[in-house]
Amino acid sequence: MASVIQSQKTALITGAASGVGFAVAKLCRNKGMHLALLDIDESNLTKTKLVLSDLDPNLKTEAYVLDVADRSAWKDIADNISRSFPEIDLVVLNAGRGYKPQIQESRGRMNPWLDTEYWSKTFDTNVFGPLNGLDVILPLILDSKSKTPKSIVVTGSKQGITNPPGGNNPAYNASKAAIKSLTEHLAHDLRSDPITSHISVHLLIPGWTWTGFMGNVGPNKEQDMKKPTGAWYPSQVAEELSAGLEKGLFYIICPDGETDRALDQARMKWGSEDVYEERPALSRWEDGWKGRAEEAIQADANARRS
Ligand SMILES: NC(=O)c1ccc[n+]([C@@H]2O[C@H](COP(=O)([O-])OP(=O)(O)OC[C@H]3O[C@@H](n4cnc5c(N)ncnc54)[C@H](O)[C@@H]3O)[C@@H](O)[C@H]2O)c1
Numbered sequence: 001m002a003s004v005i006q007s008q009k010t011a012l013i014t015g016a017a018s019g020v021g022f023a024v025a026k027l028c029r030n031k032g033m034h035l036a037l038l039d040i041d042e043s044n045l046t047k048t049k050l051v052l053s054d055l056d057p058n059l060k061t062e063a064y065v066l067d068v069a070d071r072s073a074w075k076d077i078a079d080n081i082s083r084s085f086p087e088i089d090l091v092v093l094n095a096g097r098g099y100k101p102q103i104q105e106s107r108g109r110m111n112p113w114l115d116t117e118y119w120s121k122t123f124d125t126n127v128f129g130p131l132n133g134l135d136v137i138l139p140l141i142l143d144s145k146s147k148t149p150k151s152i153v154v155t156g157s158k159q160g161i162t163n164p165p166g167g168n169n170p171a172y173n174a175s176k177a178a179i180k181s182l183t184e185h186l187a188h189d190l191r192s193d194p195i196t197s198h199i200s201v202h203l204l205i206p207g208w209t210w211t212g213f214m215g216n217v218g219p220n221k222e223q224d225m226k227k228p229t230g231a232w233y234p235s236q237v238a239e240e241l242s243a244g245l246e247k248g249l250f251y252i253i254c255p256d257g258e259t260d261r262a263l264d265q266a267r268m269k270w271g272s273e274d275v276y277e278e279r280p281a282l283s284r285w286e287d288g289w290k291g292r293a294e295e296a297i298q299a300d301a302n303a304r305r306s
Helices: 019-030 042-055 071-084 116-126 128-143 169-192 234-247 261-276 290-305
Strands: 010-014 034-039 061-065 090-093 150-155 199-205 251-253
Touching: 010 019, 010 128, 019 034, 019 042, 019 090, 019 234, 034 042, 034 071, 042 061, 061 071, 071 128, 090 128, 116 128, 116 169, 128 150, 128 169, 150 169, 150 234, 169 199, 199 234, 234 251, 261 290
Parallel strands: 010 034, 010 090, 034 061, 090 150, 150 199, 199 251
Antiparallel strands: none
């Protein structure tokens, strides 16, 4: 299938007002695409619409303020979207965020296991957000007359694969593991059915990217960012997505300035081997296993590089 990133096609992007979503929207605009931009942050979304419209006022740019976790809000904007964009070629379900547990245990530590609100907020945004989006957008794609190739991209995370413990990570990691699983199923189901086999599905897995997650909020110019050397610019992730779509990859895994592809592969291999080697859960971080894990991962990564 040819990539759907092409002039006069339409991209619908959630979390479009900052970071990865904004960079993908900008790349699509630079390729001559019409844009439906969705975000919860009205102020950044307004700026985003202006910046992207200015790049090519002849192309259509519409912005929709929406909390992706709000199912009825998706239903409310569905008609507006389909009126403005009779054909949607690329859907990027990208909005996501990490929440912090707010319940303190007696030792003073914030404890994720005492705060179900932290879990439900994370899952509402990161898991039900994309599911709500699919519920509304998939029928619009299927209703459209043309059966030209379409693509759905969902943004996951390496944390949903390697599952690093600590801090605020448990709910975020679990939400991104759920995203990996549901996106794999979606890809399989759509390609197995002749009615939907023109829709390809992709899991975008950014590495460490300098975005709102990290304190860089809004549709900022990358040259103005004070980015740590190890992190990638959001535009690098957008380019990696574009290249991955061109190659027809399902897993579009982005390296960054600290972690190359070989190290990612070695870490993922170690993590998945925990299951069938009957090691303790998350052995990479377990006393008694840490040293062995690090040694094996480095040796594997070096072998992959040579
Ligand atoms: N930055 C990283 O290092 C990194 C790494 C792996 C995965 N990711 C994933 O990339 C995606 C994009 O994040 P980013 O890093 O660009 O961060 P970002 O904060 O710059 O952008 C996220 C955008 O999503 C919007 N958003 C958040 N919650 C929303 C909601 N409920 N409804 C609608 N919009 C909402 C925010 O307003 C923001 O504009 C997320 O899914 C994140 O989990 C980021």
